[in-house]
Amino acid sequence: MALAWHLSSRPQGRPGPEHFDLRELGARPLAEDEVRVRNGWLSLDPAMRIRMNADTDGYQPSFPIGEPLTGGGVGEVIESRSAKFAPGDKVQHMVGWRDESVGPDTAFTKLPDYPVPDQYYLHHMGVIGFTAYVGLVKEAQPKAGETLFVSAAGGATGSAVVQIGKILGMRVVGSAGGVEKCAMVRELGADAVIDYKAPGTMIDKLAAAAPEGVDVYFDNVGGDHLDAALALANMHARFSISGMVGAYNGMAQGMELHHLMRVVYRRISIKGFIGRDNIANYADFRRQMSEWIASGQVKSRETVRDGLEAMPAAFAEMFDGRVSGKMLVRL
């Protein structure tokens, strides 16, 4: 009997268990060209929170109330009426938040043969790693020797950005919350780490960590991190804006910036981007990333919770700033 998490009401602010319902999906035989997949891993992303709002401002469609949620997953085909898949095939898809995913074969993609664990396709070998790659390499055009500042450097995307920055020969400054996450960011190779939860202003901390200023800023956070990056930006600095997790739970809330005028003084360029806009480069990216993983130049950090029941609590946890690396649920 297949079970799926449904969105029962729209969170205002932080999401909690009261916004989710675990309900049975009606069992049905496969239609032609459909496949049934038993999921092994499900993905949780902070940006899913945006889709829980009634108005997503065009980001991605809003999740309908009373319907099953969706998201990334990897699993194994257990039944197929498609010529493209056979039982036993490993696949990835966007029909997550459930133990079994059923749908047309177009909704599933076979995992490539790279020698990496299956769940890596939900982070470094997937859209998250690709987001890190696109935002840093393509959008920001970094040069060896430049200083890269990464916010949420202990998170899924940020931890990939830190490591790619080091591979490119940059000096990398990462920010993360708490001693433990900061130690993890340093282990990933960051030259300096800022604990944003420690006393002091972000600007003072960034000035100390990046004495030569910031050439590239990879933003997952917005707010005081963005303002500090503006305050410390060097001439012709490039800012790649991937997300602003601080804004997801209260989108109407304002963000106060004191140093925006420096975009003129320092000719800063700020660009919002989304990995999937560059999907033509996805295959090349995966080959490159698999090599970095194989050589040990990119390491993965995961936070794993077990069982479908764990989904809502694991999702809420991500907004406390204590989750290291990629949040995954293992079934």
Added chain:
Amino acid sequence: MALAWHLSSRPQGRPGPEHFDLRELGARPLAEDEVRVRNGWLSLDPAMRIRMNADTDGYQPSFPIGEPLTGGGVGEVIESRSAKFAPGDKVQHMVGWRDESVGPDTAFTKLPDYPVPDQYYLHHMGVIGFTAYVGLVKEAQPKAGETLFVSAAGGATGSAVVQIGKILGMRVVGSAGGVEKCAMVRELGADAVIDYKAPGTMIDKLAAAAPEGVDVYFDNVGGDHLDAALALANMHARFSISGMVGAYNGMAQGMELHHLMRVVYRRISIKGFIGRDNIANYADFRRQMSEWIASGQVKSRETVRDGLEAMPAAFAEMFDGRVSGKMLVRL
């Protein structure tokens, strides 16, 4: 006897007469290669306010207290010990805020032969027109049929941007303060005009004036104008940030933005720029602009005050938002 305005103290907030002193400059004979110019027109720019702060954050050097101020001017050579200039030559320079300018010949440039009034070299045919041109044409890469939003559209730079936008076939929305300035912006060719002083929010007003959204935003203002442009931006919108006049008088003051996350949702690119970074294209620009002026496609709007004594009051006036076009002092 040459007179010059000196900065007597640093304004906090709005500049007033108490911050300026009109004092004699010691008369001295010309050294070799020097020229003496009697000024006919002096330029006043809001951005001069930045240089009156002790810390200009690298924008341009701070004006020293007790020293003569500088700025744009045009005039006539009345004495020359340079082989490059003869009495009667019309020149422009950056040794303004005074009736006579003396300096090495490298500080002066002969006015070209274009059939425009001398003072145009202080606005449309000078750095201001060039700023409009660079920010719109080079930085924002506009296309015919796109919607252009210009803040401070009744000002020196904005009025040039409006007209260049129309020449490029764009739909132009300008914002200005008050019925009179709005009428002027419409006369310059804007398709829609927003009175930012009228009741209602900037977002509502911009939504009404730009029903198809904003593709290019030319910002002279920051603050609620920038936030509204973010809120109404179309996919792949380009923002050229020329200045943020609202920030000049209180640079430490924050700017609250509610819609910055849309840089990701709409893949917006925000670039700060300064005209003089592109000085290699300056001659081409002047030829082009002179043709637009000759054909009547670009019209100039000036606010003229008479006499050197008028400088401080004319400068302060610019921060009231009531000045139309380029503020000039005629000697």
